[in-house]
Amino acid sequence: xxxxxxxxxxxxxxxxxxxxxxxxxxxxxxxxxxxxxxxxxxxxxxxxxxxxxxxxxxxxxxxxxxxxxxxxxxxxxxxxxxxxxxxxxxxxxxxxxxxxxxxxxxxxxxxxxxxxxxxxxxxxxxxxxxxxxxxxxxxxxxxxxxxxxxxxxxxxxxxxxxxxxxxxxxxxxxxxxxxxxxxxxxxxxxxxxxxxxxxxxxxxxxxxxxxxx
Numbered sequence: 287x288x289x290x291x292x293x294x295x296x297x298x299x300x301x302x303x304x305x306x307x308x309x310x311x312x313x314x315x316x317x318x319x320x321x322x323x324x325x326x327x328x329x330x331x332x333x334x335x336x337x338x339x340x341x342x343x344x345x346x347x348x349x350x351x352x353x354x355x356x357x358x359x360x361x362x363x364x365x366x367x368x369x370x371x372x373x374x375x376x377x378x379x380x381x382x383x384x385x386x387x388x389x390x391x392x393x394x395x396x397x398x399x400x401x402x403x404x405x406x407x408x409x410x411x412x413x414x415x416x417x418x419x420x421x422x423x424x425x426x427x428x429x430x431x432x433x434x435x436x437x438x439x440x441x442x443x444x445x446x447x448x449x450x451x452x453x454x455x456x457x458x459x460x461x462x463x464x465x466x467x468x469x470x471x472x473x474x475x476x477x478x479x480x481x482x483x484x485x486x487x488x489x490x491x492x493x494x495x496x497x498x499x
Contacts, residue, residue: 293339295326316408317368320400325375328354358383367493370460371409372416372440373399383499384456386446394418394433394458395441396494412471414460414491416440421450421498430459432474454498463489 288294301318303311323339327346332338335345354360359382363374376397384392396416405413416433429448433440449456461469461477465486469477480486 293323293337295321295323295330295337295339297326297330317399320402321375325373327351328375362495364492364494366460366491367458368399369410370413370491370493371398371403371405372493373397377494379496382497384446384449384496386449386452386498388446390446391443392446392449393441393443395439396433396458397439401438410470414462414470415472415474415477416493417459417461417490418442418444419457419459420444420448421454421456423448425451425454432477434474450498452499456496456498457492458494459490460493461488461490463487 297318301315303313305311322341324341327338327340331348331351338345360380361377361382363377368374373396378395379392403409405411416435418431418433420429420431421427422429431442431444433442435441461472463469464472464477464480
């Protein structure tokens, strides 16, 4: 119990490390201490249903917990995303498969792991520039789409048919190298100015992955 009688769920076990090959590996995971009770409950089911402590007072059933909030298999989220302060719980589209044969516009959206997270203090430094790697109309022209951000959310809207063709994969990238230099804190304007020169090299980390159907 913390401020004003509020119950806060945490997992000191998962937050301390893991066991592999019979050996305990110390590895602090701060997300096991700062997740909201709602997000915490996506991976923990209490023995006593009164202990969900959700802000809306709801109590999921075991079936609802097992199925989860997505309609199908969830998109792949790699550990590097949470290391960079990007939430593995609030992103969208959450489903692994994205239909491309439609006239819809798909919003890709991601948030920080916590409103109090500061990349310079809690992470590895200023965030890398986030961009979507897509395959283009008819899957014939790869492209990179830089996301907008307000400091808490990152987002971009892309026409489904521009994502590629069924069978291809797309990714959320973090641009970590530009012209052989680490580029933490690089702005969209600086990136566009550099690639506009026509001579550049890039490297990136993969944070999320989807499959096109």
